[in-house]
Structures are given as C-alpha cells and as structure tokens.
Amino acid sequence: MTVDSRHQPEAAIMGYEMRIEHEPQAPVSEAEALAAGMVVRELNAWYGSCQALRDVNLLAAPKRITAVIGPSGCGKSTLIRCLNRMHEVVPEARASGQVLLRGEDIYGPGVDPVVVRRRVGMVFQKPNPFPTMSVLDNVAAGLRLNGFLVRRSQIAGTVEKSLRQAALWDEVKDKLNRPATELSGGQQQRLCIARALAVEPEVVLMDEPCSALDPVATLKIEDLMRELAKEYTIVIVTHNMQQAARVSDYTAVMMMAEDRAGEMIEYGPTRQVFTTPEEKRTEDYITGRFG
Amino acid sequence: MIVSAYQRRRATNALMLGLCAVFAFLAVGVLVLILGFVLAKGIGSLNIDLFTEMPVPEGEPGGGVANSMVGSLIIIGIAAVIGIPVGIGAGIFLSEYAGHRLGDVVRFTADVLTGVPSIVIGIFVYGLVVLRMGNFSALAAGIALAIIMLPIMARSSEEMLRLVPHSQREAALALGISRWRTILSVVIPAAQRGLLTGALLAVARAAGETAPLIFTALGNRFLSLSVTGGPIDALSLRIYRYATGPYSEQHDQAWAASCVLILTVFVISLAARLLLRRR
Numbered sequence: 001m002t003v004d005s006r007h008q009p010e011a012a013i014m015g016y017e018m019r020i021e022h023e024p025q026a027p028v029s030e031a032e033a034l035a036a037g038m039v040v041r042e043l044n045a046w047y048g049s050c051q052a053l054r055d056v057n058l059l060a061a062p063k064r065i066t067a068v069i070g071p072s073g074c075g076k077s078t079l080i081r082c083l084n085r086m087h088e089v090v091p092e093a094r095a096s097g098q099v100l101l102r103g104e105d106i107y108g109p110g111v112d113p114v115v116v117r118r119r120v121g122m123v124f125q126k127p128n129p130f131p132t133m134s135v136l137d138n139v140a141a142g143l144r145l146n147g148f149l150v151r152r153s154q155i156a157g158t159v160e161k162s163l164r165q166a167a168l169w170d171e172v173k174d175k176l177n178r179p180a181t182e183l184s185g186g187q188q189q190r191l192c193i194a195r196a197l198a199v200e201p202e203v204v205l206m207d208e209p210c211s212a213l214d215p216v217a218t219l220k221i222e223d224l225m226r227e228l229a230k231e232y233t234i235v236i237v238t239h240n241m242q243q244a245a246r247v248s249d250y251t252a253v254m255m256m257a258e259d260r261a262g263e264m265i266e267y268g269p270t271r272q273v274f275t276t277p278e279e280k281r282t283e284d285y286i287t288g289r290f291g
Numbered sequence: 292m293i294v295s296a297y298q299r300r301r302a303t304n305a306l307m308l309g310l311c312a313v314f315a316f317l318a319v320g321v322l323v324l325i326l327g328f329v330l331a332k333g334i335g336s337l338n339i340d341l342f343t344e345m346p347v348p349e350g351e352p353g354g355g356v357a358n359s360m361v362g363s364l365i366i367i368g369i370a371a372v373i374g375i376p377v378g379i380g381a382g383i384f385l386s387e388y389a390g391h392r393l394g395d396v397v398r399f400t401a402d403v404l405t406g407v408p409s410i411v412i413g414i415f416v417y418g419l420v421v422l423r424m425g426n427f428s429a430l431a432a433g434i435a436l437a438i439i440m441l442p443i444m445a446r447s448s449e450e451m452l453r454l455v456p457h458s459q460r461e462a463a464l465a466l467g468i469s470r471w472r473t474i475l476s477v478v479i480p481a482a483q484r485g486l487l488t489g490a491l492l493a494v495a496r497a498a499g500e501t502a503p504l505i506f507t508a509l510g511n512r513f514l515s516l517s518v519t520g521g522p523i524d525a526l527s528l529r530i531y532r533y534a535t536g537p538y539s540e541q542h543d544q545a546w547a548a549s550c551v552l553i554l555t556v557f558v559i560s561l562a563a564r565l566l567l568r569r570r
Contacts (some may be wrong), residue, residue, distance in 0.1 A: 012565075041425055086465055118467030128458040132480040141464035145476050192462070 016274050016286075017246040027268055028250060029060035034103050036062035038083060038120075039231050043097035045078050051261040052078045056097075057251055058264060060203065065225060065234045067248030067270065069241055074254040075262020076237040077125075080205050082118035083235060089123065101203065116144065118258040121201035125208040127188035129180035131193070131201055136176040138191055139163060140201060142199035158198055166194035167224050186217025190224065197228075204228065206236040210243065222247050241286055245274050253282045326553065333550030336543040340552070346512045346529075352540050356548050358514040361440055361527035362429065363498065366508060366525055369433025369518065370440055370497050375490050377437070378444020384487075385445065386452035398449075400443040412438050413503030421507060427522040429515070432508035440493040447492065452478060452486030484566050491563035495556045501527040523531060526552050 035231050045053040053075045060066045060083075068076045074115040074181060075106045081087040083093050085106060094145045095155060100107050106116045129138045137144075139159045148266055159176075168190040174181065179198035206225070210218040225234060225247050244251050251273040253266040264274055266282045284290055350445055381401070412435050420431040455478050463473040479486070480500075509522035510532060512564030517523070526548055533545035 084459065084465065089461065089464055114469050116467075117465055119322055120463035124458060124460060124461065124465075128456075128462040130459065130462065130481075131476075132483075141463070141476075142468065145463070145466070145472045195466065199312045223334050278476075 009034070026031055028059050028064070029072060030059060033059040033061055034100060036102060037064075038235070039098070039103075040083070041098040041187060042080075042261075043079070043082055043095065043099060043101070044071060045075070045082055045095040046093065046094045047078075047090065051259065053082070053095075054257060054261040056254075056262070058265045058267060059250075060233055060235050063229060063231065064081040064238065065229050065236060065247055066250045066252065067239045067244035068235065068252045069244045069285075070254035070262070071256065071288065071290070072239060073260070074256045076239070077207050078262065080122075080207050080235060083203070083205055084117050084122055086117070086122060088113065118142075118199055119201055120203045120205060121196035121199065122158070123189070123192050123196055123206045123209045125203065126212045127185055127192050129183070129188050129191050131179070131181045133180060134177045135172050135180050135183070135191060135284065138180045139194050139198050142195060146199065151261050159194075160199040162194040163191075165197050166190045166230065167227070168194055182265045184217070186213050186220060187286040189221060190211060193221075193228075197232075201232070203205050203233045203235065206234065208237055208239065210238070210240070218243070245270060253277075253279070253285065254282055255285070306319065326557070329549050329553050331545065333546035333548075335551060336547035338547075341348045341544065341547050342459070343515060344470070349536070349538050349541070351407060356524075356526065356544060357492030357525045358511065358528050359524040359548070360551075361514060362508065362511070363448060363526040365429045365516070365518070365523065366432040366504070367494060367498055369429060370436035371490070371494055373433060374437035374440035374444055374493065377443050379440070379486060379490075380447035380449040381421045381446025381490075382452055383474060384478075385449040386480070387470075398446070402443050402482075403439070404442040404448075408441055408502070409500050410502035410505075413506035416503065417506035424519065425519070427507060427509035427525045429508065429517065430519050432504050432523065432525065433518075435503035435507045436497040437504065439500060440497050443491055443493040443496060448482075448486050455481045456487065463531075468496045488563040488567045489538070491559050495559040495563070498559070499527060499552060499556055501531050504528050505531075524551075 014169070028037070030039065038058075038252065040056055040058040040060075042054055043058075045057040056075075056079055058066070058068075068079060070076050078087060083099055083106075087093050087095050095107065097107070099182070101119060106120075129258050130141060133141060136159055139162050139196070140155045143155060143158060160169060160173075163172060168187060171187060172191075175182070177248065180188065183191060189212075193209075212223065222243065225236065228234060229249075235249065235269075236244075248270045249264075249269040250268065252264055253273065254262050256266045257263050266277055266279045268278075274286060277286065332530055340353060340355075341355040342360065343357050344353065345358055347354030348357065354509060381397070400428060416431050416435040416438070420434055424431070430535045459477055459481060460473055464470070468476075504525050508525050508528060510528040511522040511524045515521060515523040520541055530545045530548050530552065533541035533548070536542075
C-alpha cells in the first residue's frame with residue numbers, strides 16, 4: 001500500500017462537520033502527555049489466547065478530547081478499558097505494555113487498580129445508574145463507598161457541583177431523592193457522568209457514551225464533553241465518525257489485523273485525520289468504503 | 292383414505308400435546324390431592340387448644356401441641372441463623388469469586404449435598420454434635436436443618452446474584468470502589484428480593500423435615516426453650532409420633548398438626564413467589 005501521497009480531502013467532501021473551537025494545529029507532544037495526560041506504549045491485550053490489541057501507542061493530551069474510532073470489533077473498547085485497568089475485570093483477560101498516567105505506569109508493580117480507577121473515571125455505553133439508589137446516592141456512591149467523606153454537608157456540596165458539571169442539576173434538583181431509574185436515558189447517562197466526576201478523576205474515559213441515546217440527548221452529551229474538556233483529559237470511543245469529527249481534538253483510528261487483533265493505524269489532530277489522512281485505510285474508512 | 296404427511300404431523304403434534312397436558316395435570320394433581328386430603332382430615336380437629344395446650348397422656352382427650360410449635364420455631368430459627376448467612380456467602384463465592392474449576396467443584400458438591408438423604412444428615416449431626424455434647428438439643432437439630440438449607444441457599448443465591456447485570460459491577464468498580472464493597476453495596480441490594488425468596492424457600496423446605504430431627508432433637512412431650520439443654524419437640528416429630536401410635540385422639544391431632552405444617556409451608560412458598568414476581 002502506498003502511503004506517501006497525501007490523498008485528496010475527500011472526507012471534507014463527505015460532509016463531516018467540524019465544530020472545534022480551539023482546534024489544535026500540531027500533534028500533541030509526548031512530553032506534554034507525559035506531564036499531565038496519558039501515554040500508551042506498546043500495549044498488547046488478550047482475552048484468553050485471543051489477542052485483542054497489538055502494539056498500540058497513543059497519547060491522550062491533557063485537557064483535550066481524544067477520540068478512538070474504527071470498525072466494530074477492532075479493539076476500541078478493549079483499549080479504553082486498559083486505560084483504567086477495567087480490562088482485567090473480564091475473566092482471563094490480560095494486558096502488557098505501558099500505560100502512563102502523569103508519567104506513572106498504571107500497570108507497574110504494586111499499583112492498586114482500585115486507586116487507578118479513582119483517578120481515571122469511566123462512562124459506559126449503556127447508562128448504568130445503580131437502580132437501588134436515588135439520584136443523590138448515585139452521585140455520592142463513589143465518595144461514600146470509598147469511605148472518602150463522612151459529612152453530609154460535604155456530600156451535598158460535591159453532589160451539586162458534579163450534577164452542575166454534568167449539566168443535569170437544573171433538571172434533577174427537585175428529585176434528588178427519587179430513584180435514578182425514573183430519569184430519561186439521556187439524563188441517566190449524564191447522571192453517570194456526574195457520578196464519575198464526583199470522585200474528581202484526572203481523566204474521564206467514555207466508551208461510546210451516546211450509542212444508546214437519541215439525537216437530542218446525544219448533542220447534549222457532546223456539548224457537555226466540550227465543556228468538560230476545559231478541566232479534564234477525555235478519551236472517547238465512538239463508532240460514530242461524525243461525533244468524533246464534531247467533538248474531538250485528536251483522533252486515533254484502529255483497524256483489525258488479519259488475525260483479528262486491533263492495531264492503531266493513524267493518530268493525529270482530528271482535522272488532519274479527517275481531511276488529509278496519511279493512511280489509505282483511514283481514508284477508506286472515513287469515506288465509508290468499509291467498516 | 293390417504294393420510295398426508297401434514298395430517299400425520301398434526302395428529303402426532305396433538306397426541307404429544309395431549310400427553311404433556313396429562314402429565315402436567317398429574318404433577319399438579321398430586322399436590323392438590325395431598326393438600327385437599329390433609330385439609331379434609333385435619334380441619335375438623337383444628338382448634339385453639341392445639342396451639343395453646345401441651346400434650347396430654349395417651350388415651351386422654353384434649354390437649355395440644357404448643358410445645359412442638361415452639362420447638363419448631365426455635366429449631367428453624369437456629370437453622371436460619373446458621374444456614375442463610377453461610378448459604379448466601381457460598382452463593383457470593385460462586386457467583387463473584389470462584390473460577391471455572393473451583394466453582395464447578397463447589398457447585399457439584401452443593402448439588403450432591405442436596406441429594407443426600409436427610410436422615411444421613413441427621414446421623415452425621417448426631418455423631419458430630421449430639422454425642423459430643425452428651426445430649427439431644429435444639430442446637431443439634433438446627434445444625435442438621437442448616438445443612439439441609441445450605442445447598443439450596445447457596446445455589447439460589449448464586450442464581451439471584453448472577454441476575455444482577457454485569458454493568459452494575461463495572462459501574463462500581465470503575466468508580467474505584469473495591470470488590471467487596473461493590474458486592475456488599477451494589478450487587479447484594481440489587482439481588483435483595485431474590486435472596487430473600489431463596490431464604491424463604493429454604494426455610495420452607497427445612498420446616499417440613501422429620502428424619503434429621505429424630506437423631507438430633509429427639510422429641511419431648513414437655514415444653515423446652517433451651518437451645519443446648521436437652522431434647523426438644525418439633526411439629527414434624529410430633530406428627531410422626533402421633534401418627535404411628537395406636538390412639539385415635541392422637542391421630543386426629545396429627546392430622547390437624549399436618550394441616551398447620553403444610554399450610555405454613557404453603558404460605559411461606561407463596562410469599563416467596565409473590566416477592567419474586569414484584570420485581
């Protein structure tokens with residue numbers, strides 16, 4: 001495959017809408033990601049004997065949104081689950097390589113995955129509020145069950161702050177004690193975001209956070225993501241390429257190799273990836289030729 | 292007449308469907324017959340004395356089985372206190388912690404234990420507790436019933452905990468909540484009703500057991516409230532004694548007591564089903 005010729009900006013013709021206000025021009029420097037973001041080096045992951053990721057490298061720039069796109073089954077979710085050690089929750093799943101959070105390897109010896117997960121929060125594909133808890137208790141769950149805070153006033157303050165950050169406060173402030181399951185799907189997903197923010201993570205991972213939501217709720221979450229990017233480092237997995245184009249600063253493209261292991265084939269500023277991709281396969285994917 | 296393949300298939304289908312219906316009817320019919328028979332025989336002898344009076348000497352009219360009811364409550368209480376927590380613990384282990392191999396071993400063991408004749412469990416506890424303590428007791432009987440409840444409890448709580456979606460556990464773990472806290476504060480509350488249902492069914496099963504009590508509680512025609520202090524009566528034991536004796540007054544009381552026992556078990560099971568349906 002010839003890579004050297006820059007292909008025509010077909011992606012722009014395809015009508016991807018770019019809405020990034022402060023669009024990064026240059027690739028993120030590794031030093032920057034090492035200092036305040038995340039760096040993934042030579043990450044391999046397996047489910048039993050089946051390799052799901054091969055030699056993946058990725059930089060998550062601090063206070064930026066990094067999108068991971070690619071066809072189904074290419075290992076996007078596995079990658080993002082490796083970033084807070086949720087991958088190993090699946091029986092017989094393992095990973096090797098380095099994942100550096102502010103320069104520290106979260107797979108290093110003696111690192112407690114529980115501590116890693118407090119620093120790197122996660123939002124899942126389907127909204128998964130705790131059904132036995134109220135709206136308030138859901139947001140407070142991370143604090144209470146970690147034994148962080150005891151005082152009620154402190155919890156109330158954190159809950160309100162997190163719900164405001166998740167742009168949900170105005171909608172739920174009168175039903176904080178109602179069961180979380182009474183909220184709409186989009187509200188539940190923002191509740192899950194608030195729940196993740198309440199433990200004050202450094203990085204927020206989102207695994208296809210809008211795939212179970214309607215278009216209006218999706219747009220709300222996307223606006224929210226841009227808002228959150230002012231404070232948090234965000235990595236989002238999506239198979240919606242428009243979404244990646246709309247919200248992300250950097251985009252990583254993954255593909256499945258012959259043996260079905262996921263590989264990273266392209267990584268760069270989102271506009272560059274969508275308009276002048278270096279890889280023919282990236283262009284084929286974003287112009288809709290496959291995937 | 293030419294019977295087409297289609298007609299033949301239809302006939303076979305109707306025949307099989309009919310057979311299934313007959314067998315289903317038989318299975319349910321047995322329960323209805325037992326319930327009806329016991330009710331018909333026992334309801335006439337049901338009276339307040341049965342619940343408030345002690346047994347009277349053989350051949351005398353009147354009296355009741357209050358001591359047996361109290362004994363049953365004590366024994367089942369002890370069995371529940373031991374059997375339910377241990378059973379739920381085993382269920383948690385099976386659903387949350389055990390790997391494939393160890394889980395299969397534990398599960399198989401539990402299934403075998405379910406099949407062990409209850410009289411064998413009685414003899415086992417006789418050797419383990421009664422001989423060592425030097426006397427029959429409510430504690431020994433409670434332990435025997437707890438052993439009977441244990442596998443039922445373990446398997447049902449495993450099933451109920453497995454019904455809690457994996458996404459709930461992941462949500463908690465991703466918040467940096469430790470494994471045991473996740474189970475305690477997220478998984479168990481979500482499975483609460485199912486666990487309670489399993490506990491009720493296990494209690495109902497244990498409540499009707501007789502054989503293991505022969506070797507552990509022994510029976511006692513007087514009221515005993517002691518946990519460790521000596522023989523104690525139980526409803527099922529009293530029914531067994533009275534039913535195998537020659538006195539017709541006792542036969543009547545045995546029927547009435549059976550009535551009470553079977554209705555109690557029925558109500559507990561019904562409560563368990565209703566609880567489960569309301570989820």
